[in-house]
Amino acid sequence: MGVLIGIGNTMPKFPYDYYYGIEFDTNIANPACTRTGRPELHVTQPIQSRMKRCILRDNGTVAYYLHANNSALRDNSAAANLTGADGQVMVEIPEHWRKFEMEGTKIRVFLSEFQLPGFHPVPKCYRSTYEAALDRTNLKLASVINTDAAFRGGNNTAAWDGTYRNLLGRPATGISLTNFRTYARNRGAVGKNSAGWNCDVYDIQKTCWWLFAVEYATFNSQAAYNAAPDASGYRQGGLGSGVTTLNSTNWSNFNGSNPFIPCGYTNSLGNRSGVIDFAMPAEYGATLTVQVPSYRGLENPFGHLWSWTDGCKCRIQSDGSGGLSEFYVCNDCAKFQDSNYSDYELRGILPRTQNYVTQMIIGEFGENMPKSVGGSSTTYFCDYFYTNIPASGEAQRGVLFGGGAYYGANAGFVNAHTNNAATYTGTAIGSRLCFIPV
Numbered sequence: 001m002g003v004l005i006g007i008g009n010t011m012p013k014f015p016y017d018y019y020y021g022i023e024f025d026t027n028i029a030n031p032a033c034t035r036t037g038r039p040e041l042h043v044t045q046p047i048q049s050r051m052k053r054c055i056l057r058d059n060g061t062v063a064y065y066l067h068a069n070n071s072a073l074r075d076n077s078a079a080a081n082l083t084g085a086d087g088q089v090m091v092e093i094p095e096h097w098r099k100f101e102m103e104g105t106k107i108r109v110f111l112s113e114f115q116l117p118g119f120h121p122v123p124k125c126y127r128s129t130y131e132a133a134l135d136r137t138n139l140k141l142a143s144v145i146n147t148d149a150a151f152r153g154g155n156n157t158a159a160w161d162g163t164y165r166n167l168l169g170r171p172a173t174g175i176s177l178t179n180f181r182t183y184a185r186n187r188g189a190v191g192k193n194s195a196g197w198n199c200d201v202y203d204i205q206k207t208c209w210w211l212f213a214v215e216y217a218t219f220n221s222q223a224a225y226n227a228a229p230d231a232s233g234y235r236q237g238g239l240g241s242g243v244t245t246l247n248s249t250n251w252s253n254f255n256g257s258n259p260f261i262p263c264g265y266t267n268s269l270g271n272r273s274g275v276i277d278f279a280m281p282a283e284y285g286a287t288l289t290v291q292v293p294s295y296r297g298l299e300n301p302f303g304h305l306w307s308w309t310d311g312c313k314c315r316i317q318s319d320g321s322g323g324l325s326e327f328y329v330c331n332d333c334a335k336f337q338d339s340n341y342s343d344y345e346l347r348g349i350l351p352r353t354q355n356y357v358t359q360m361i362i363g364e365f366g367e368n369m370p371k372s373v374g375g376s377s378t379t380y381f382c383d384y385f386y387t388n389i390p391a392s393g394e395a396q397r398g399v400l401f402g403g404g405a406y407y408g409a410n411a412g413f414v415n416a417h418t419n420n421a422a423t424y425t426g427t428a429i430g431s432r433l434c435f436i437p438v
Helices: 039-044 177-185 202-216 248-255
Strands: 020-025 034-037 052-056 062-067 070-074 088-093 096-103 106-112 120-122 125-128 133-135 140-142 196-199 274-279 289-295 306-317 325-329 345-349 355-362 367-373 384-386 394-401 433-436
Touching: 020 202, 034 039, 034 106, 062 088, 088 202, 088 433, 106 202, 125 202, 140 177, 177 196, 177 306, 196 306, 202 306, 202 367, 325 367, 345 355, 345 367
Parallel strands: none
Antiparallel strands: 020 034, 020 106, 052 062, 052 088, 062 070, 088 125, 096 106, 096 120, 125 433, 133 140, 196 433, 274 289, 306 325, 306 394, 325 345, 355 367, 355 384
C-alpha cells in the first residue's frame, strides 16, 4: 500500500495507524476491554461489516450474496434457494490483518484492513451460516435449509419425522471429528495452499472470536444482547445467553438430547447480529423460551450444540508421564490428522484442572485456549474449560467449542472441552462447514 498524500490543509493519510482493537490487563477480572486505535473504526467496524451471507458453490465461487436484512432473498431481492441446489449457505469473512502485543500484564489486539508492519495476515475464508447438516445420500457435509429425509439431522431417527421430535431440517450430530473431516472433504478435497472444504477449523473459529471481542470490547459473549449502540456509537452488551438454558433431564426426555433448533432460524436477521426467541414445545415438559443468537450471520456461534473443531489437538499426559497438557495447532489443512503431532506446532500449556478461564495462551497468533483457570461466569473470559487427566500414559484429545443446550453460564464463544478423542460422538455434538479459498 502506497502513501496517500493529503491536499491543502488536510492531514496526510498513511495507513500505519489505520487500525482498531482492544486492550486488557490480565490482572483485572472485569471482562470489559478498553478500545484502542482509531475511534471511528469502532463505530464503522470496517472488517466485521463486510461479513456477509452468501451461496458458495462447491468449486469455491460465490453463486450470489444474500440480502443484508433477510437471508431468504438474494441481494437483488429475488428469492434465494437455500436447499443446497445452488450451493452452501456460508458467511464470507474478509481478508484482514491482526496483531497481538504484550507489555507487562497488558495485552493489545489490533485489527486492520491494511497490511501494516508487524501484523499477520488473516486470509479470506468462509464459515457455515448454520450448524452443519449432512447430505446422507452422498455423505457430504452441508450448510442448508433442507427438510428432505436425505438431510435428516441429529442421530437420523426416521421414526420421529412429523412429530415434536422431528429431526428434519436440523443439524447433524452423532458424528466423530474424523468423519466430519471426511464428509466435509467429500464436497471438495483440500488442494493447493490448503484450499478446499473442511469441517469447523480452529483458525477460523479463533478469527470469529477475536472479531466479536474487538467489536463488543468484552470477553463475555453471553452478556445481555442490546441492539442499540452506546452514546459513542459503539456496540455494547453481548449475544445473550444463547441456546444454553435447557434442563438436561428434560432435553434427554424430549428428544434424546438431539438438536431442536431448525437450520435457518435466524434468516430474518440477514447479516446483522441479534437474537430471536424460540419457544420450546410443550412436550419439553416445562415452559421455556431460549434465545437463538447470530453473530454477523453466524447462527448459534455457541450453545445448542458443541462443535467439533479441526486443526488443533491436545496432548494430555498423566501425572506420572510428564504431567503436562499441551496445545497444538496445524495451519495446513491438508495435514490435519488424528494419529500424532507431526506437522502440528506447540502453542502453549493448558491447565490441568477445569474451571472458568482467567487467562488465554494468546501469544503471537492469539490462541483462544486457556493458560489458567479460576474465574467465574462474569469475570475474565467468562467461559468454562473442561479437561481430565488420564490415569497413566498420555491421551490425544480433540477440542469441542461452544457448549451444549444445558450448559448455561459455562457456555460461550470460547467454552472449550478437551475430554475426548477425535473418534468420540454424541447427539449434542455437531460441527460447522468451512471453505478456504486458494
